[in-house]
Amino acid sequence: MKEKQGPLEQAVSNDYKYGFVTDIDTDTIAKGLNEDVIRLISHKKNEPEWMLEWRLKAYAYWLKMVEPDWANVKYPIIDYQDIIYYAAPKPKKQLNSLDEVDPELLSTFEKLGISLSEQKRLTGVAVDVVMDSVSIATSFKEQLAEIGVIFCSISEAIQLHPELVRKHLGSVVPMTDNYFAALNSAVFTDGSFCYIPKGVRCPMELSTYFRINTENAGQFERTLIVAEDESYVSYLEGCTAPMRDENQLHAAVVELIAMEKAEIKYSTVQNWYPGDKEGKGGIYNFVTKRGICKGDHSKISWTQVETGSAITWKYPSVILKGDYSIGEFYSVAFTNNHQQADTGTKMMHLGKNTRSRIVAKGISAGHSQNSYRGLVRASKQAINARNYSQCDSLLLGDKCGAHTFPYIEVKNKTAIVEHEATTSKIGEDQLFYCRQRGIDPEAAVALIVNGFAKEVMNQLPMEFAIEAQKLLTISMEGSVG
Amino acid sequence: MIDLTYLNDRFEHLQQASADDGIAVIRKNSFDSFNKTGLPTYRTEDWKYTSISNLFDESFAQAGHTITLADLDALRMPGHHKANELVFVNGRFDATLSNILSTDDELTVLSLKDAAKGEYKDLVARYLNKSSEYMKDGVHALNGAFIEEGVFVYIHKGKTPQHPLYIYHILDGRDHPVMAQPRGLIYVAENSRLQLTETYATLGVSDSFCNGVLEVVVDQNAYVEYYKIQNDKSNASQVSTTHITQIGRSYVHTVTVTLNGGVVRNNMNLVLDAAGNETHLYGLYLLKGKTHADNHTMIDNKQPNCFSNQLYKGIADDFSTAVFNGKIMVQPDAQKTNSFQSNKNILLSDNATINTKPQLEIFADDVKCSHGCTVGQLDEEALFYLRARGIPKDKAEVLLLQAYAADVLAHIKPMAIRAYVEKLIYEHLSIV
Numbered sequence: 001m002k003e004k005q006g007p008l009e010q011a012v013s014n015d016y017k018y019g020f021v022t023d024i025d026t027d028t029i030a031k032g033l034n035e036d037v038i039r040l041i042s043h044k045k046n047e048p049e050w051m052l053e054w055r056l057k058a059y060a061y062w063l064k065m066v067e068p069d070w071a072n073v074k075y076p077i078i079d080y081q082d083i084i085y086y087a088a089p090k091p092k093k094q095l096n097s098l099d100e101v102d103p104e105l106l107s108t109f110e111k112l113g114i115s116l117s118e119q120k121r122l123t124g125v126a127v128d129v130v131m132d133s134v135s136i137a138t139s140f141k142e143q144l145a146e147i148g149v150i151f152c153s154i155s156e157a158i159q160l161h162p163e164l165v166r167k168h169l170g171s172v173v174p175m176t177d178n179y180f181a182a183l184n185s186a187v188f189t190d191g192s193f194c195y196i197p198k199g200v201r202c203p204m205e206l207s208t209y210f211r212i213n214t215e216n217a218g219q220f221e222r223t224l225i226v227a228e229d230e231s232y233v234s235y236l237e238g239c240t241a242p243m244r245d246e247n248q249l250h251a252a253v254v255e256l257i258a259m260e261k262a263e264i265k266y267s268t269v270q271n272w273y274p275g276d277k278e279g280k281g282g283i284y285n286f287v288t289k290r291g292i293c294k295g296d297h298s299k300i301s302w303t304q305v306e307t308g309s310a311i312t313w314k315y316p317s318v319i320l321k322g323d324y325s326i327g328e329f330y331s332v333a334f335t336n337n338h339q340q341a342d343t344g345t346k347m348m349h350l351g352k353n354t355r356s357r358i359v360a361k362g363i364s365a366g367h368s369q370n371s372y373r374g375l376v377r378a379s380k381q382a383i384n385a386r387n388y389s390q391c392d393s394l395l396l397g398d399k400c401g402a403h404t405f406p407y408i409e410v411k412n413k414t415a416i417v418e419h420e421a422t423t424s425k426i427g428e429d430q431l432f433y434c435r436q437r438g439i440d441p442e443a444a445v446a447l448i449v450n451g452f453a454k455e456v457m458n459q460l461p462m463e464f465a466i467e468a469q470k471l472l473t474i475s476m477e478g479s480v481g
Numbered sequence: 482m483i484d485l486t487y488l489n490d491r492f493e494h495l496q497q498a499s500a501d502d503g504i505a506v507i508r509k510n511s512f513d514s515f516n517k518t519g520l521p522t523y524r525t526e527d528w529k530y531t532s533i534s535n536l537f538d539e540s541f542a543q544a545g546h547t548i549t550l551a552d553l554d555a556l557r558m559p560g561h562h563k564a565n566e567l568v569f570v571n572g573r574f575d576a577t578l579s580n581i582l583s584t585d586d587e588l589t590v591l592s593l594k595d596a597a598k599g600e601y602k603d604l605v606a607r608y609l610n611k612s613s614e615y616m617k618d619g620v621h622a623l624n625g626a627f628i629e630e631g632v633f634v635y636i637h638k639g640k641t642p643q644h645p646l647y648i649y650h651i652l653d654g655r656d657h658p659v660m661a662q663p664r665g666l667i668y669v670a671e672n673s674r675l676q677l678t679e680t681y682a683t684l685g686v687s688d689s690f691c692n693g694v695l696e697v698v699v700d701q702n703a704y705v706e707y708y709k710i711q712n713d714k715s716n717a718s719q720v721s722t723t724h725i726t727q728i729g730r731s732y733v734h735t736v737t738v739t740l741n742g743g744v745v746r747n748n749m750n751l752v753l754d755a756a757g758n759e760t761h762l763y764g765l766y767l768l769k770g771k772t773h774a775d776n777h778t779m780i781d782n783k784q785p786n787c788f789s790n791q792l793y794k795g796i797a798d799d800f801s802t803a804v805f806n807g808k809i810m811v812q813p814d815a816q817k818t819n820s821f822q823s824n825k826n827i828l829l830s831d832n833a834t835i836n837t838k839p840q841l842e843i844f845a846d847d848v849k850c851s852h853g854c855t856v857g858q859l860d861e862e863a864l865f866y867l868r869a870r871g872i873p874k875d876k877a878e879v880l881l882l883q884a885y886a887a888d889v890l891a892h893i894k895p896m897a898i899r900a901y902v903e904k905l906i907y908e909h910l911s912i913v
Contacts, residue, residue: 378856393843395846395848398813398816398847401843401844402843403840403841403842404839406838406840407836407837407838408835408836408837409834409836410826410828410834410836410856411833412828412831413828413830413833414858415828415856415857416857417854417855417856418853418854418855419853419854419855421839421852421853422850423841423843423848423849423850423851424849425848
């Protein structure tokens with residue numbers, strides 16, 4: 001029984017509108033992973049010796065590790081020798097302005113709704129775009145440089161600011177942290193680097209846009225953000241990939257460092273290709289994201305909207321080391337068809353009077369499985385630590401699953417930790433109320449789901465909030481009735 | 482790493498001695514399963530916060546005992562003169578110390594061996610060791626491998642025994658450290674009623690370890706109240722598994738009170754295998770010294786229209802550790818499930834630890850499930866209120882903690898048992 005075409009269905013004819021492939025010359029290396037591949041990547045990027053040594057060390061460590069299996073997700077064994085570890089659009093030469101960028105590339109990003117040229121000047125967001133393995137262009141560099149903000153690709157940072165990179169790279173997520181972090185440390189190809197000097201409030205949103213284009217390529221990017229004393233930065237991240245039948249691996253590492261009284265706001269709208277209705281294809285999104293509130297009174301806030309990927313496995317975390325530091329985590333994870341998501345956060349309270357807040361909303365539809373997994377730890381020194389966590393799940397349909405695994409570990413008698421979680425479906429009375437007022441079922445469900453996710457959406461910067469809301473509506477296509 | 486090879490010898494010896502007692506196959510399968518999984522380590526998710534492998538040391542003997550009726554008298558709970566008492570000594574059911582008041586048409590007590598051969602052999606075959614479908618760890622398997630002198634209780638159809646059932650687990654640690662692995666199976670038939678209280682006591686000063694499994698099967702329209710009271714010595718450790726399967730629409734009500742002990746691990750499993758079941762689980766743990774108490778609850782909702790409610794409250798003082806893990810599973814068929822869970826903790830010392838992990842795994846959509854947990858301290862204002870009225874700080878604290886515990890104690894229905902537990906708690910909290 002199909003309802004007649006609603007405005008929603010007309011508006012969105014494709015399930016995944018970012019699924020096209022750009023036909024562009026790419027410089028790829030052969031599939032497989034060994035020391036030579038790492039040397040080749042390092043050589044191609046013209047890296048200094050210490051960087052290569054760091055990579056090789058991580059690789060040696062990775063070889064000794066076993067792939068973890070504790071997450072509530074199922075997938076066939078990944079053949080790490082069947083992945084291309086480096087794919088870069090050609091020609092790769094030093095770019096001085098956007099005019100020199102391959103027009104084919106520019107139009108790709110136009111199609112994705114990310115204009116690197118004129119329009120972006122109006123919205124005032126500085127963008128770094130990464131396609132497959134390399135950063136293509138970064139806008140607003142000069143304007144940012146004037147006030148001392150460094151915003152560039154990490155490869156560039158390794159060349160131009162080696163002292164900063166060397167000091168901070170791997171300081172929050174060590175290469176030995178976990179299987180995918182070790183792999184990333186060995187083979188990461190690009191990503192963004194941003195550095196906000198003391199006392200500077202970054203005047204515009206910084207943004208990175210990730211795109212996987214080449215078949216069989218894995219994307220391994222590395223992002224490093226350092227906010228010095230009394231600085232502020234808001235950072236956005238978006239991602240898409242073409243529709244392919246094979247699963248592709250995305251294993252990124254993001255590190256945030258907030259010094260005294262600094263604040264970092266990190267927002268993600270993750271929309272990797274989720275696979276088709278039968279669960280074929282899609283991206284494996286295995287990401288390690290962690291921030292450290294190093295200085296007193298610092299703050300790190302993660303906001304994420306997860307609608308894509310066949311499998312999402314990520315836990316943006318905050319280490320609350322400085323006294324009076326604050327960690328926040330706001331998340332909406334939507335899974336449809338055969339998607340699987342195991343996501344959540346970790347709040348490690350180490351300093352005195354630290355506070356954290358977790359709001360996680362999971363929505364599952366179709367045959368999907370959606371898990372929240374979180375850890376709140378108040379150590380012995382974390383006097384007056386305070387945490388509040390809320391995680392709610394909404395089930396659309398009777399074939400999907402919603403799971404919660406919150407861990408709470410308290411070793412301090414002055415700590416107060418609260419956790420609450422609910423699971424339910426959309427109330428019949430709510431639906432009835434909307435339908436009675438002439439709203440068709442699909443639009444009614446969209447309305448209710450958007451209301452359910454509102455608390456998190458409100459945390460996103462304006463432009464992103466609108467996009468995320470649209471995305472949520474599109475992802476829900478076909479999950480009702 | 483301790484050497485466990487002695488278990489092989491003991492197992493072979495037991496299998497030879499009682500080869501044809503009808504339980505040999507279960508023992509064999511359990512021992513195979515133990516050999517495959519071994520003892521849990523901190524890497525085993527369900528045993529992440531609780532380490533017990535040192536309790537399987539060879540020096541923990543399973544030898545004979547010298548317990549007399551006089552020893553038992555000192556341990557008896559109030560109301561015992563009107564109760565059916567089952568006594569396990571060092572994990573073995575002891576018929577001579579036990580005392581059954583109810584008539585045989587109300588309640589039948591047999592040794593597991595006899596039950597496995599006689600009239601009830603089908604029930605034993607069908608339900609004994611069903612718990613292994615849920616408990617995959619080596620500790621549970623070891624109990625199964627050493628089922629020897631277990632007990633079988635049958636509550637007859639339509640009967641409400643006048644006398645409640647008390648189970649005592651006595652460990653004789655007067656000469657040497659002791660290990661016990663008691664086992665029981667209780668079948669509560671249609672339209673019948675059971676009130677059961679289980680408690681533990683170690684005699685002497687040696688270490689003791691009790692790894693017990695009790696399985697309860699509850700049939701249509703039956704009503705079960707179950708109370709577990711743990712207030713043993715500080716060097717007495719326990720792994721206590723209670724596996725309740727509700728095979729007919731029925732009512733189950735349990736209260737677990739943990740006051741003292743070494744390492745105490747409780748597995749409270751409820752399998753709701755019929756539509757319309759109702760289950761209430763309550764727990765209270767008041768920990769001092771170095772006691773480590775770990776409460777794992779598991780509710781598996783397999784059929785529609787079930788209701789369950791859980792309330793676990795606890796206090797951790799001194800160097801103690803409290804662990805709570807509450808798992809609620811809702812299977813695809815279990816539509817219209819309502820399942821609620823709440824875990825509240827008070828941490829009184831910086832050397833104490835609380836680890837709590839509520840867990841929901843939901844595969845049906847028309848459900849209402851919620852869980853909440855908190856870790857905090859005594860209310861400063863309430864404390865101030867009492868102190869402003871001339872009540873000294875330590876007295877005021879005991880008063881507030883008693884009030885905190887009262888939420889759970891109110892669910893102990895038999896007055897004699899509730900008064901007994903209240904007294905234990907008062908003594909427990911007042912000793913500084």
